Amino acid sequence: MYPYDNPLKIPKVEKAVTLWTHPDGLVLGSIYLHLGDAERSRAEDPWAIMNDHDDFLVVRRQEPEELRFYNKASLIRVEYAEDELYVAESGKDLPCRVHLMDGSVIEGAMRKSLPPERSRLYDYMNSDNPRFLKLYVEAGAVCLVNKSYVGYIMTREPALA
Known part of the structure; x- marks a missing residue:
């Protein structure tokens, strides 16, 4: 039995972040983390996402509200709260x-x-x-x-x- 409502949807949670990008500067938004499952007791770690092999990061910006795909090479720093x-x-x-x-x-x-x-x-x-x-x-x-x-x-x- 699939534990989520839609078996075609990848279960993820949004994590609020502050990005410093080149050349845009400050960007407020959220990134998407895989939820914990039987193998992981908690959601994915932003550090792991930033250091994985993918070149682009999906960000839901706050202002303007839109989805963007940022090249990780253009991200200077990423700030967030951790438990x-x-x-x-x-x-x-x-x-x-x-x-x-x-x-x-x-x-x-x-x-x-x-x-x-x-x-x-x-x-x-x-x-x-x-x-x-x-x-x-x-x-x-x-x-x-x-x-x-x-x-x-x-x-x-x-x-x-």
């Missing part, structure tokens, strides 16, 4: 400051579970060769940064609590 539960389980914090080619600076932390001998910021930036780096910028907020637009990345001291 705190999943943020906590994603590995060791690697505090950093990302300097983009347009002069923007994004402060946050990269996280990934890596073996102790390969757990430096350098190792994360060069592991798995993703197109977009995942940066946790504040509680529950994520910024995916296109590595093609990064000028340089600096380490920084973690914030004192």
Whole structure:
């Protein structure tokens, strides 16, 4: 038995995002994530979509309200909220400051579970060769940064609590 009303429809959910595109600038809208199923307990991760083999991303813009297909190479960064539960389980914090080619600076932390001998910021930036780096910028907020637009990345001291 198919768990959804229409067996021809691919079950997806919209995820609100803020895109920074070249040359348009700020774009508010939503991307589409596959829903969780028997193999996945939750919806697809935007980071996985941005780093998959597809060259284009479907975006439902807010203003004007329309569907667009953005070339991922033209996306500078993608910002969205992430569930705190999943943020906590994603590995060791690697505090950093990302300097983009347009002069923007994004402060946050990269996280990934890596073996102790390969757990430096350098190792994360060069592991798995993703197109977009995942940066946790504040509680529950994520910024995916296109590595093609990064000028340089600096380490920084973690914030004192």
